[in-house]
Amino acid sequence: MEGEVIDAASFLNSLATWFRNKRDASIRKRIQKKIDELGEEKPISGLGYVNGRHYVTFVNDVKELKKLGKIDEAERLLLRLVVAMEEACKKNNDGVAPWYYNELAKVYRKKKEYQKEVTILKRFSHQKHARGVGPKKLLERLEKARVLAEKSRKKSE
Numbered sequence: 001m002e003g004e005v006i007d008a009a010s011f012l013n014s015l016a017t018w019f020r021n022k023r024d025a026s027i028r029k030r031i032q033k034k035i036d037e038l039g040e041e042k043p044i045s046g047l048g049y050v051n052g053r054h055y056v057t058f059v060n061d062v063k064e065l066k067k068l069g070k071i072d073e074a075e076r077l078l079l080r081l082v083v084a085m086e087e088a089c090k091k092n093n094d095g096v097a098p099w100y101y102n103e104l105a106k107v108y109r110k111k112k113e114y115q116k117e118v119t120i121l122k123r124f125s126h127q128k129h130a131r132g133v134g135p136k137k138l139l140e141r142l143e144k145a146r147v148l149a150e151k152s153r154k155k156s157e
Contacts, residue, residue: 009038013057032060048088050077055084055100062103071107078104082120086127096127098134105141114149121145 016031035057043052050058058081065074082100089096101124108117121142129135 007038007044007054008042009035009044009057010054012038013054013059016060028060047091048084050080050084055081055088059099066103066107071110075104075107078107082123089128094128095130095135096124097130098124098132098138102134102138102141105138105145109145109148112152114145114152117145118142118149 012031012035016028016035019025019028019031035053039051039053039057043049044054045052048054058077062074062078062081065071065077078100082104085096085100088094101120104120105117108114108120121138124135124138125142
C-alpha cells in the first residue's frame with residue numbers, strides 16, 4: 001500500500017524472496033537469522049504480529065519445523081498465524097492467504113485427523129479470500145477432506 005510503513009523484519013522477508021536458488025541458500029539463511037533476531041530484540045506487537053514478527057515472516061519457520069518432523073510445533077505455530085492473519089485481514093478488509101490453511105490441512109492429513117482438516121478448511125471457506133487459484137484448490141480439498149472424515153468416522157464406529 002502506498003505510504004504504508006513496513007517493519008525491518010517484513011522488509012527482509014520480502015528481500016529473501018529474491019534469493020531462491022540453491023547457490024543463494026546461505027544468503028537466505030542469513031536473512032532469516034536476522035529476521036529471527038529482530039523479532040527477539042525489537043519485538044513488535046499489534047494486528048498481524050506473532051512473537052514480535054509479522055505473520056508473513058514465518059513461512060520459512062513453518063517449512064523448517066515440518067522438515068525436521070516437528071509437526072505438532074508447526075501445527076501450534078500455524079494456528080497462531082491463522083488467527084493473526086485473520087485479524088489483520090479483517091481490519092484491513094483484505095482477503096486471507098490460503099497458504100496457512102493449506103499447511104494446516106496438510107498437517108492434519110498427515111496426522112490422520114480428518115475432522116480437524118475439515119474444520120480448518122471450513123474456517124477458510126468462511127473468510128474473504130485473496131486472489132489467485134489457491135482459494136479454489138482449498139475449497140476442492142475441503143470436499144475431499146469431508147469424504148475422508150466420513151470414512152474415518154464410519155470406520156471407528
